[in-house]
Amino acid sequence: MFLNYLKITLRTLIKYKGYASINLLGLSLGLTAGVLILVYVLDELSYDRFHTNGDRIYRVGTDMYDIKTGALNGGIEGNGWAVGKLLERDFPEVEKVVYISNGNGLQVNHNGKRIEQRNFFAGQEFFDIFSFPLVKGNSQTALAQPNSIVITESMEEKYFPGEDALGKAMLFEDSLLFTVTGVLKDIPAQSHMQFDMLISFATYESLARGFTYDGGWGNLNVRNYILLKEGVDAHAFFAKARDLYMNYVEEDMRKWGMFMYLGFEPVKEIYLHSKRGNGMGQLGSIDRVYLVSGVALFVVLLACINFINLSTARSAHRAKEVGLRKVVGSSRNYLITQFISESFVLTVLAFLIALGLIGVILPMFNQLIGKTYSLAMLLQPAVVIGVMAMLVVVTLLSGYYPAIAISSLRPAEVLKGKIMTGQRGVQLRRVLVVFQFVISAGLILCTLVVMNQLNFMQNRDLGFNRNEVLIVDVGKVPSGDQTYHNAFRNDLSALSAIESISFSNAVPGRNGWVGQWAHASDRSSEESIGTEFMTIDEHYFNTLDIKLLAGRNFDPNNTADMQEGLIINETAVKQFGWETPENALGKKVDSPSKHPAGTVIGVVKDYHQWGLQQQIYPQAMAYKPHFSRYFVLRYNVAATADLLTQLEATWKKHYDGHDFSYFFLDADFERQYYAEQRLVKVFTVFSIVTIIIAIIGLTGLVSFMVTARTKEIGIRKVLGADVLNITRLLSREFLMLVIIANVIAFPVAWYLTSQWLNGFAYKVTIGASLFVLTFVLAIGTTLLTVGYQTVRAALSDPVDSLRYE
Template sequence: MLQNYIKIAIRSLLKFKGYTAINLLGLALGLTAGILILLYVLDEVSYDKFHANLDRLYRVETSFATTESVNKKSYDANGWPIGAKLRDYPEVESVVYAKDASGLLILHDNQQIRQKMYFASPEFFHIFSFPLVKGDPQRALEAPYTIVISETMERKYFPGGDALNKTLTLADSLTFAVTGIMKDLPGNSHLQADMILSFATYPLLNSQFSYEEGWGNINVRNYLLLKPGVDIEAFQQKTAGMYQEHAGEEFKHWGITASVLFQPLRTLYLTSHSNGMGPLGSLDRLYLVSGIAVFVILLACINFINLTTARSVYRAKEAGLRKVVGSTRYTLIFQFLSESLLLTCCALLVALMLTTAILPAFNLLLDKQYTLTALTSPAVLFSIALLVVVVAVLSGYYPALVLSGLRPADVLKGKMQYSVRGVQLRRSLVVFQFVISVALVLGTLIVMNQLRYMQEQSLGFTTEEVLVIDASVVRTANRDVFQTFGDKLRAQAAVSQVSFANALPGRRGWAGQVAWAAEGRSEDAVTVEYIAVDEHYADALELQVIAGHYFDLKRTAALKDGLVLNERAVAMFGWASPADALGKRIASPSGYPAGEVVGVVRDYHQAGLQQAIGPIVMDYNPQASDLYAVRFQSKDASPLTASIHTLWNEHFPGHAFHYSFLHESFERQYESEQRLAQVFGLFSGVTVLIAVTGLLGLVSFMVVSRTKEIGVRKVLGAGVWNITRLLSREFLGLVLLANVIAIPVVWFLGLRWLESFATRVPLHPGIFVLTLVIVAGITVVTISFQTIRAALSNPVDALRHE
């Protein structure tokens, strides 16, 4: 019996090749979109899920609030003693100390090489499921100056053989013994490192570090493994006041309160707002993309329903004859569902081929390395099989119900009746398709418009023709070499200015520094971004000084004690105007920033326009700088870059030359928005294509059902234009209705999304008009193909049976 159903299904699908091809294409496109998004979702939700004790793992965070505000900010770093104090609690099984160590460069073949590295305490390989292929995971990080490297690093630095017990030289003279070889950390880990250094080394490199003091030094990270059965909520309440208990007066003096938070590792990647140790995801973006996948697949199902219904007039006699010879309604439903299932399975095969072809470009778009092997787990395969069945049932059940419900006598006499309810349903499905299509097209235009708006705004400085040289790779006690190199850069004919600082737009300075107006109270402290600069910083970036003066070598007092603020900092410190701020003093518990205000620059965007301009305090401190900003005049930077590279090798032999252009590095802050626009554009194109094929099916259905009416109208003198307008008017009305439904929803959601940007484009009605024109134009082209052909048909063919 089943074999017979399959044979009939194949015969039927091959008989109507055109409809089958369109149905196959629609379903394949929907399933392709679904598979691509499934790969994305599987990767996003898999982060950190491979750890054995995942349910008991937490990252310790610090939450700050200024005393006059209830707004809190959390950081993924903690004061030095936090981890040591947590070890004393009976609920805690183990605590890890971790700190970024990428500033320690590896000396290899007379070259200084930067790798991703952490300092980590010995518990690292106990808490986290990162297996060692060589070495003892319990003792590998116990002793100072020991290091665990990945298998890739072993092949890179020890190509001749086993690296265990051999040495690596870091920071020119620090010798580390290799005590373990670990597997490369998985790509779906929020921790990403090539090498792990023993944390016991860190106090030897930083003599000020202490496990007992330094509550305000928020620069180490801690991870926590709780004992089984611990109530995290109760433990959170028990430990929240650690900062206030041990250093409450110190924080009060700074005008802030601090508390301890625990972030579950299982949700960290998607829900954390701060992740200095690796990649960071977005739960909102995951929901958005998953929603798009559901809608695209639904549209493909709707497309199938409309096309199959349009074909029902050709299948009606078949259904009638089968009923006459004894087929029941249920066997007919099963037959038509068999066709739907067979077509869906074929569509899945086509979708897998399309996915294989598209995947490299999709990986490039998202900067990922997805492979189809992610789909081979039993759970995913079962989900895909279930999806195929669901799609087949959703697509085939309604047409099967319609065809199996026809009365044989009416069908065999050619009296096909179409219920008002059925017509309304098909129209509603088309409207739904276009609502989703319009929404995605509008979403794409809104994201692209916001991106273009941010790129066109004045930044308050000049990004073009500025070369940025990263000197952080250089570790030397002789700071004079940096000054000499800067002087040689200024001597280049194409160079107009050179500055040396610790931050540039797009590369943040020391954010989160606490300061207050000296004549005020420490309780009124604000957090500012501290930037160490030289006397050329304002000229190199073309910042505008609006009060006082910038740093000048002739004003030695200002160099020692002077500070330059932006307008936002002036306002936050409570001064009436930039001129009013001159001569006032700023105090800080750490000494950075502290001094007298000697100048104010006009506000400029240190970070991307997603964020509001924050308070900035500049201090003359070239000794703390590691970035050169080289403003040049030549349109072709290649000769200058080659010349600077030569100078670099002369002054910093053995150190890699890393450079970029300021406008490019600043634009990289918009990568997330650019990818979102590309994803929206991709899937809006898919939904429009699917909607168009669904519309084609409904037009075909209408033309067939009104063939005699068209014939009569032509006999009575109606021309091609009259008939085309008659048939098109209904569908343009459906598209207009879809816009009326979609536009208010997208307007609301668009405003909500734009609220996340400090600088945002107003939602102009022109975007919505443009969307209506685009969708209406595509609709006219689609329906004209069928309606004009119907209008040109011979009325004799339509009326010969009357």
């Protein structure tokens, strides 16, 4: 029986190869999008699922609340030094706690060079909690002693090629000698932790100034992960442990002007759901997963709708075939099975074409979403199951209605030439076309809004000049004191292309010390505000063209400036309660952490330290060049032919053995808009695909309509109707359907894009021009598609039209 269905199906596809080709095009485009997004979604959802105890592992973070308003000021992934030990001591629900801290870019000495690898300090409990298998060494002791280091297999091959690294020494920062005590498998890509090396936390204890497990409440620079005991009610534990800060240091927090509480995140949810950041790797976004999944689902649905419309349109050609089959004894169930079989074969053929398309466009898709997928991903069990389910669903969605509709034709009426013209079928096809253009118009409008916002962010006046600025990073070079870099700076000044040089610990797009609490000295500490504290020199404002509104710049000859001088921005003036820049001059600022504390000597105009997603923070800048890491160079474009070569030669003269690290400020600042740039590309690609599929679907419906009205067209031409009248008559209905689709799509797209824009502190308004442009694109596409076929019908010979039926 199956072979019979298959034989008839193949004959039918060959007979109607034009329709089959169009169907295959639409379905293959839809399946290509569907399969690629299926791979992406399954990959995103698989992060941190490999840990044996994953259901009991939680990351402990810190949430900070304003004392007066109770509003959440922000959350971070770090904790005070005492937190982890107190969780283990005070709460029997906790089985294990591990301390982890950044390696601060410790560099490996190798072959006369310093190489930075991703490294972290981690306690000996690390391997008890996480399932990162060691291939060499003892997991119970590998991180127990000071100066111990565990490296990945890739690092063993890099630094000890062909050798066993166990027991070997590795030199860091010219003076730190570590012993390799373990080798672990390379970290899976689907882990929110990405590292090359783990250094024992006992080493951190000896290196971190003043480290103690009994204090350090304000030093939120360590991470704690906990393993709860089996059977523990996690939410009940969270409620008990949340107030740990309040139980121990409430009075200190009042001085800081904030309350802090613990927050707990399941390890399986960190990658997609965390709002506290991730200093151990990148984060994904569950919203992005939902967005891309939704768009891909619509694309697949549009492909199915396109199939339905084309199959329905083809029913006019197959009506007599159905009538004859019924006359010779075929049952309705047999015909339904036959048509669904055709749908299945077409779907499988479309899938095979989609595989070819995937092989071609996979590199572009990887670039689009920032992944490194290979075709081997398609062989993973979850992907195979997902693809099979997709094929079944697409087959049923695209084949069931045409099968029911065509198999319901009555033989007597069919053989007399009366094809399906019932209102029910016509209305359904109209609804499907409207749905297609709702999606298409909605995606076009969304794309235009996202493009408009991105253009706004890229071209807004940021309050500083980011063009022709190059940053040299000396943060990995031990500085000792400011004089260490003076010789390098003097040689840079001698280069003809350099117009101005500054030295700072932060530049726009790269943070200084964020979240430093401070308050006006004549106000209560409970009125503290979070500031971004930076250290700069006297050339910083001139180099970046930042405007000084009141007061003066730093004076290197004034000792008081280095000791207590502060320059703040307009936002800090307002939040400290001083109203105007002039009123702020001479005022004193206090801070529990001593930074920023001092006397205001100047006020600068607000500028965007960060992208337009964020409000401008209160900023406080101190004259402390010896705390800095970035040389900020403004250069003359006309004299930059050999600038990088000259800079690197100067670097090697002073810092030979250290990697020359630099970046251009404009390109680096643009990194903050990477997500928006990628979103524009995703929306653009999917908009084009949906428009193509909608055009194919519209072609099918126009074809059906022209076929059904062939005799009417002939009669109208005989009675004197010209081509324009007939084209207008046949196009009117479709233009009305597209107008209805736009009316439905616009409010939905406006709401969704408005919600998206609410994530930006500075944003565009959704102007009428975007709606007009979307409408014009939708109408223009419809006129071109419908006009081509209707003009062909209108130009046909009326004699042939009258003979048609």
